[in-house]
Amino acid sequence: MDFKFTDAQIAFRKEVADFLQDEISKGLWKPACDAWIQGQDPSFTKRVAAKGWIGLSWPKELGGQGRSAVDRMIMTEEMLRYGAPAACHWFADRQIGNAVIHYGTDAQKKEWLPIIMRGEAYVGLGLSEPDAASDLASIKTKATETEDGFIIDGQKVWTSCAKHMNYIYLVARTDPTQPKHRGISEFLFSTQLPGVTLTPTVDITGSEAWCETFLDQVKVPKSALIGTINKGFYQVVNQLDFERAGLERLMGNYPLYEALIKYCKETKRHGQPLCKDGSVRNKLTQLQVEYEVGRLLTYRVALVIDEGRAPNTEASMAKAYSTAFEQHLAMLAMDILGLYGSLVEESKYEVISGMAPASFLASKGYSLQAGTSEILRNVFAQRGLGLPA
Numbered sequence: 001m002d003f004k005f006t007d008a009q010i011a012f013r014k015e016v017a018d019f020l021q022d023e024i025s026k027g028l029w030k031p032a033c034d035a036w037i038q039g040q041d042p043s044f045t046k047r048v049a050a051k052g053w054i055g056l057s058w059p060k061e062l063g064g065q066g067r068s069a070v071d072r073m074i075m076t077e078e079m080l081r082y083g084a085p086a087a088c089h090w091f092a093d094r095q096i097g098n099a100v101i102h103y104g105t106d107a108q109k110k111e112w113l114p115i116i117m118r119g120e121a122y123v124g125l126g127l128s129e130p131d132a133a134s135d136l137a138s139i140k141t142k143a144t145e146t147e148d149g150f151i152i153d154g155q156k157v158w159t160s161c162a163k164h165m166n167y168i169y170l171v172a173r174t175d176p177t178q179p180k181h182r183g184i185s186e187f188l189f190s191t192q193l194p195g196v197t198l199t200p201t202v203d204i205t206g207s208e209a210w211c212e213t214f215l216d217q218v219k220v221p222k223s224a225l226i227g228t229i230n231k232g233f234y235q236v237v238n239q240l241d242f243e244r245a246g247l248e249r250l251m252g253n254y255p256l257y258e259a260l261i262k263y264c265k266e267t268k269r270h271g272q273p274l275c276k277d278g279s280v281r282n283k284l285t286q287l288q289v290e291y292e293v294g295r296l297l298t299y300r301v302a303l304v305i306d307e308g309r310a311p312n313t314e315a316s317m318a319k320a321y322s323t324a325f326e327q328h329l330a331m332l333a334m335d336i337l338g339l340y341g342s343l344v345e346e347s348k349y350e351v352i353s354g355m356a357p358a359s360f361l362a363s364k365g366y367s368l369q370a371g372t373s374e375i376l377r378n379v380f381a382q383r384g385l386g387l388p389a
């Protein structure tokens with residue numbers, strides 16, 4: 001395996017980095033932790049769309065750029081490095097567009113892909129419910145077929161894109177008489193339809209980046225069904241690989257990581273820079289090793305996608321490993337920064353822009369969202385190592 005990037009890939013990375021640096025220098029936004037999931041900025045999404053970077057790896061005949069999964073990973077790596085507010089388009093670009101490409105009709109491809117690529121579809125992910133998330137097949141939200149469409153009733157929790165969400169992707173039970181994995185279907189529709197209510201979820205950090213979605217007799221057209229009726233559970237497994245596979249699981253807090261290393265180089269304790277203190281140095285080195293391993297595991301996912309294979313075990317492994325890195329980073333930041341590390345940006349005594357407390361709190365959710373680490377270990381134990389269930 002050749003671990004080197006090509007000259008074209010190196011040039012593309014620079015193009016993305018130059019664009020982001022220019023945006024920061026114009027004061028359009030400030031780098032932030034978790035901005036890929038919490039930084040909801042429709043104007044940034046529009047500017048990214050204008051560059052042709054939404055749908056970068058989608059086929060040219062469908063309006064995409066036909067670039068490789070590795071190219072897309074390079075682009076997202078730079079977005080994460082600079083903490084860019086990409087949340088409005090992230091989910092549609094990462095997985096919903098792919099679901100439409102894989103399972104949608106020609107008419108659905110014509111309907112959905114252009115609005116996603118124009119940066120106008122802020123699609124929330126509606127999988128989890130109050131009593132079903134790890135065990136997705138237990139969902140209770142139901143979609144009842146009518147002559148001209150479906151009527152959807154139920155509730156979703158932790159739906160991404162929250163107040164900006166103008167479309168929702170969800171799974172609902174279409175046949176309650178079938179075994180639970182078999183009677184589920186995928187839907188994509190506007191949140192402006194009557195009967196959809198979005199209620200913000202205030203998370204442990206105080207953020208409202210997610211919401212609860214209530215669906216009360218929501219009438220959706222037949223064209224909202226993506227793929228084959230009652231086969232949604234099997235379709236979504238493919239989509240989850242894309243959800244789990246990205247560098248966002250490793251680099252969500254890259255601004256904190258970079259700032260922590262700078263702080264350790266510049267701050268003196270007992271007359272010498274912190275990074276020369278043996279115990280700090282060891283911990284930072286361990287962290288750096290974990291980061292590099294996580295990066296390689298994640299690039300491996302892109303290589304598997306480019307080979308045309310489903311990165312099922314690779315994505316599970318990369319996500320479980322990378323979120324553990326993110327949690328170690330947040331804990332180490334709190335450890336090294338001491339009491340000052342608990343102060344938020346508004347405090348005059350804050351250090352490294354008060355990033356550490358929110359990262360520390362948010363990091364608790366990383367090993368839950370998009371599949372818990374226990375579930376992911378089950379996936380690679382059974383499908384990767386062939387261990388018994």
Ligand SMILES: Cc1cc2nc3c(=O)[nH]c(=O)nc-3n(C[C@H](O)[C@H](O)[C@H](O)COP(=O)(O)OP(=O)(O)OC[C@H]3O[C@@H](n4cnc5c(N)ncnc54)[C@H](O)[C@@H]3O)c2cc1C
Pocket residue numbers: 125126127128129130131132133134135157158159160210365366368369370371372373374375378
């Ligand atoms: C910050 C955040 C963002 C999220 N974003 C979204 C989103 O955008 N869209 C969406 O639909 N959902 C989202 N979720 C929901 C997330 O997918 C679920 O929280 C997650 O899948 C776990 O489900 P649960 O919370 O119901 O826990 P449960 O499924 O009840 O699990 C509880 C515990 O039991 C363990 N467990 C469960 N089953 C097994 C098993 N078979 N073997 C071993 N251990 C097991 C789990 O690992 C966990 O530790 C988000 C969650 C968080 C915290």
